[in-house]
Amino acid sequence: MNVDINRSLIELDNGLYLDAVVTSTTGLVQFLSVWGRDGVMQHFFAALTLPLAEGGLRVMTVTLPDGDKLVLDFAQAKMLTKRTTRLPKFTEVGEWVHTWLFHPDVQKPSGQSMTVLSTEPLPWIALWPTLKQLCHLPLLDEWESALQPRLRAHITLLPSYGLHGYWIDLPIEEIETLISDLLQQGLLPLNKEVYA
Template identity: 50%
Template sequence: MNIHNQQLIALSDGLYLDAFVVDDRDEVIFISLWARDGEMQHLFAALTLPITQGGYREKRVRLPDGNLQTLNLNRVKDMKKITTRLPRFTPVGEWVHTWLILPELMKTPYGSHEGWILSQNLLNWDALWPVVKTLCHLPLLDEWKNELAVLLHHSVKHLDAFGVFAYQLTLEPELIEPIIADAVKSGSLPIQTQRRTSYVYKGDAL
């Protein structure tokens, strides 16, 4: 089954998904769901009911490649719900499309050193670079981009996902500062003379 040429995966009878992202604990942080209104409301009810009363917090789905994926839905209460309805007359009837997404994925909190990117396309370091500069508390020069692709590779994590590509960027100051400082002192991250006096690391001019 396809809607707008996007393959759908059955989550349960009458309920489908076409994209999801999970973190390193298999917790769902984004999911795109399709169903008729009754099935969608049944899902939300099941996610709030105790397990003993027919509720659930976990689903296993089979991906197109044949692999099974566990989806833990424990964080649904923290997620923002965005819903739209398809036109009444479609090949599958009247359907509801719902996104559940953590608010942090929509807008990185000010001052945070952690951010997420969802994309329909695979992103390389060049595409991630503007976000890296925004998240890092130290000023990063554009001429450092290629060198930092190696030094900061551990700061970018590819999250398990289907239907989208997902990235988690974490630039913790206590980890980033010594990496940048050592690279500047060794000369692998060059600083032009006119910029030297303005680059400050922990209060000491480099």
């Protein structure tokens, strides 16, 4: 995951600098990209595991450059995967660490659901291959135009900064009913070779 370091870094109260974050609709952290000195970063990791009574961290409110607030809920911190890289020791700012935290659902299907991240807004055509991969039923490319308005309700734009996040959820029963109804109404053309 390449994050644009030219975007504004948001200074957090604990000495960390954030350049990208995506949360669920309820604020649970799905992806987080932070920069900071090694000691500050280690303190941050420790705070995510400590009880609140011992200085643990569960919720953080971030003020974005446009003045909006974004709540980061770390209730699922133990589920987040950590990737860290270090900048060269002898830089103008000293030794800095860059860390990414991300939820298992990011870019990897969990059943019929997943979180998709992108540095650019994704139009429908860019999400269609993911929908086909995620759906338990075979979706034909000929169905794309008919399914587009009906499947949009299963794609949620997530609260974010620095990245664009999309939650795709295709409940089996709902999708089976949808496809069945559209087939019966003759709105989904059938490729006879596929079903021969």
